[in-house]
Amino acid sequence: MKWFHRLLVAATLFLFPSVYSTSEAQFIKDIKRRAEEKLKRKAGDKVEEGIDKTIDGTGKKKPDGSGNNSGTASSDKTGTANKKGGAVVVEDDANANANATPTLKSYSKFDFVPGQKVVAMEDFGQDAIGDFPAKWNTNATGEIVNLDGQQGKFLMLSKEGVFMPEFITKLPDNFTLEMQVFCNPEFSFYSSGLYFMFAALKDRDKEFGNYKMYGQANREAVEVSIHPTDAGGNRGHSTFKVWVDNKETIKNEASNSKFHAKTHNQVKVSIWRQNQRLRVYLDDEKIWDIPRAFTMGKDYNSLLFMMGGTHQAIDRYVIGSIRLAIGAPDTRNKLINEGKYSTTGILFDVNKDQIRPESFGTLKDIANVLNENAAVKVKIIGHTDSDGDDAANLELSKRRAAAVKSALVNEFGIAADRLETDGKGETQPVGDNTKPEGKAQNRRVEFVKM
Numbered sequence: 001m002k003w004f005h006r007l008l009v010a011a012t013l014f015l016f017p018s019v020y021s022t023s024e025a026q027f028i029k030d031i032k033r034r035a036e037e038k039l040k041r042k043a044g045d046k047v048e049e050g051i052d053k054t055i056d057g058t059g060k061k062k063p064d065g066s067g068n069n070s071g072t073a074s075s076d077k078t079g080t081a082n083k084k085g086g087a088v089v090v091e092d093d094a095n096a097n098a099n100a101t102p103t104l105k106s107y108s109k110f111d112f113v114p115g116q117k118v119v120a121m122e123d124f125g126q127d128a129i130g131d132f133p134a135k136w137n138t139n140a141t142g143e144i145v146n147l148d149g150q151q152g153k154f155l156m157l158s159k160e161g162v163f164m165p166e167f168i169t170k171l172p173d174n175f176t177l178e179m180q181v182f183c184n185p186e187f188s189f190y191s192s193g194l195y196f197m198f199a200a201l202k203d204r205d206k207e208f209g210n211y212k213m214y215g216q217a218n219r220e221a222v223e224v225s226i227h228p229t230d231a232g233g234n235r236g237h238s239t240f241k242v243w244v245d246n247k248e249t250i251k252n253e254a255s256n257s258k259f260h261a262k263t264h265n266q267v268k269v270s271i272w273r274q275n276q277r278l279r280v281y282l283d284d285e286k287i288w289d290i291p292r293a294f295t296m297g298k299d300y301n302s303l304l305f306m307m308g309g310t311h312q313a314i315d316r317y318v319i320g321s322i323r324l325a326i327g328a329p330d331t332r333n334k335l336i337n338e339g340k341y342s343t344t345g346i347l348f349d350v351n352k353d354q355i356r357p358e359s360f361g362t363l364k365d366i367a368n369v370l371n372e373n374a375a376v377k378v379k380i381i382g383h384t385d386s387d388g389d390d391a392a393n394l395e396l397s398k399r400r401a402a403a404v405k406s407a408l409v410n411e412f413g414i415a416a417d418r419l420e421t422d423g424k425g426e427t428q429p430v431g432d433n434t435k436p437e438g439k440a441q442n443r444r445v446e447f448v449k450m
Contacts, residue, residue, distance in 0.1 A: 102284065104411050107360035110284040112270045114345040114362065115176040115325030120168050121436035122322040124153035138163045139209040147182065147318065151350060154182070154320035160192070163305040164208045165322070171198050171300040174328040177271040182318040183228045187261035191315040192308030193227035193239065196271065198294075199302045213308035219243035222293050222300070224280055226269070228261035236260045240280075240288050244295060258282035268358060274328065284357065323440065329362075332369045336376065339449040341366070342430075346404060346445045351388075353399035355407055363404070366447060367412035380404050381446040382423040385439035390425065397423030404445055420450070 127133045127144045133155060136142075140161020144153050157163060181194065192213065199221040201207045210218055223241040230237040236259040242250040259267040259282050270281040278293035279286060294300065303324075307317065325344070334341040345362035348355060355363075370376060382397035382404070401421035408414040431438030 102357040104355065104357050104360050104363070104407060107284040107357040109286075110281065110358065110360045111286075111364070112176070112272055112279070112281050112358070112361045113329050113365050114178065114323075114343075115174065116327035116329050116343075118323060118325045118344055118431075118437050118440040120165070120322070120324040121440045122165060122167075122320075123436050124155060124320065125436065127153065129153070135167050136163060136165050137205070137208065145318065150180075150320075152320060154180075154318045156316055156318045157194070157305070157307055158310060158316035160213065160307060160309045162208055162211050164204070165303055166204075168303045168324060169204075169301055170326075171273070171303065172326050173273070173275050173294075173296075175273050175324060175326045177269075177303070177322070177324050179269050179322040180266065180320050181226070181259070181269055182266045183259075183261055184314055184316060185261050185265050186312070187228045187265070187315050188311040189227075189229040189231060189233060190311035192310065193225040193237070194317045194319075195223060195225040195304075195306040196269075197224075197302075197304040197306060198222045198273075198300045199304055200298050200300050201302045204302055208302060208304060211304055211306055213306065218246050220245070220298070221304075222278060224271070224278075224288065226259050226267075226282065228259050228265060230255045233262075234260075236264075236282075238280075238282075238287050240290065240293075242290075242293055250290065250293070254287065256282060256285060256287050258285050258287070270358070284360075329365065331365050332372075335366075335369055335378070335447055335449060336373055340446060342444050342446045344440055344444045348400055348403075351396070353396065353403040355403055363407055363412065367408055367414055370408070370414050370418070371412075377418045377420070377450045379420045379422060379448045379450055381421075381448060383428060383442060383444050383446065384426050385442040386426040386429065386433040387439070394423060394425030394427075397425045399423070401445065 122133075122135075124133055124144050126135075129146065130143050132138065132142050133144060136155075138161055140157075140159040140163070142155050142157045142159070142163060145156045147154055155163075177196075197211055199208070199211065199219070201220075207218070211221070221243045223239075223243065225239045227237040235255040235257050237253065237255050239253040240251060241248055258264060267282050272279045272281075273294060276292050276294045276296055278288065278290045280288040305319065310316070329343070329345070331341055331343075343362055343366075346355060346359045370378070380401045382399075382401035384393040384397050386393075388396075398421065401423050405416070405419045405421050408419060409416045426433075426442070429438075429442045430444070431441030433439055433442060
């Protein structure tokens with residue numbers, strides 16, 4: 001029958017070439033159109049699953065993020081929810097990913113030290129899944145999502161536009177900005193990078209939309225971008241620009257291995273301003289250190305996130321755990337002269353006493369002061385926010401203080417007999433426990449000179 005069909009097609013082409021070629025072309029177009037529509041539907045269904053499975057490394061379903069990410073205690077270590085006052089605290093490993101878990105030792109070159117006071121903390125806890133966050137503005141769109149393997153909520157960006165957290169209105173001479181960034185593992189080189197811009201806006205409501213990917217726009221900003229796929233596809237990519245009076249005065253670009261769609265599609269971004277100087281870190285790697293990035297005296301008052309178009313429908317960025325702190329840590333003066341130093345820069349896995357590796361810079365800063373003042377002894381005191389059970393929080397704070405002592409002794413060589421530990425749980429708040437930034441201030445470690 002196949003030979004008969006081929007003969008029939010050949011005869012039809014010979015006798016009626018235009019008629020057959022037209023119908024055949026239309027038939028092929030219809031098949032192609034239906035296939036493309038099917039692929040788009042399938043991609044839309046799978047995009048979140050693709051992001052989540054790579055982040056988790058297993059594809060297993062984990063808690064849906066309805067709990068908080070406060071780092072306070074839960075009733076056990078098996079994922080059981082612990083209810084208090086209507087809130088649900090879910091035990092989970094905040095560092096779950098497809099790569100080897102980093103350690104303090106692996107962060108030995110990480111010199112980032114968070115600012116002294118947390119002034120803004122965005123965990124999107126007040127927003128509903130599927131909505132654009134209420135405290136942000138945009139000329140595009142975005143939506144709040146959950147991610148498998150991660151507690152809390154996140155903002156997903158997949159459209160060209162600018163996104164501004166309206167509650168950040170001041171970026172002073174000394175500040176630090178930290179956040180988590182994710183992308184899908186198939187992210188295309190031809191899709192846009194994710195831009196962070198520290199802008200000086202005269203009219204925030206009207207001007208923020210002028211910061212766009214293409215076309216002329218008035219800009220007064222310091223700009224950094226990250227992209228998870230470089231031209232070769234084997235690394236990530238980053239750019240840096242300084243805009244003064246709508247002109248690029250400094251710019252550069254470089255590849256890096258820390259944010260790469262195929263192998264490392266989640267990254268901790270840490271940004272540190274000290275007067276004119278700007279340092280940018282991806283996980284433990286410093287990718288930019290620019291001594292004359294910011295213009296002194298200029299009022300940088302806005303943080304903008306920006307992205308251009310995407311080459312394929314599944315490409316998107318997801319951001320979360322945004323933390324802004326101000327002030328330069330004054331460790332030596334506070335501890336030696338004033339007798340007490342408090343820091344929110346020592347971070348722990350959720351509901352655990354495991355110190356997270358990005359705490360290395362803060363621990364090293366404290367260790368340096370202790371090494372320079374060999375006669376000084378200190379008491380290390382742990383504190384938590386008010387989420388979770390009171391007794392469990394007290395116990396957790398004591399274990400965290402002990403973990404800090406252990407790190408100072410084992411990683412930095414401080415004599416154990418110079419260090420005592422204690423924990424106060426949630427009993428001595430310094431911030432408002434009803435607000436994310438207040439909770440972040442309360443999750444602290446104090447060093448008291450004895």
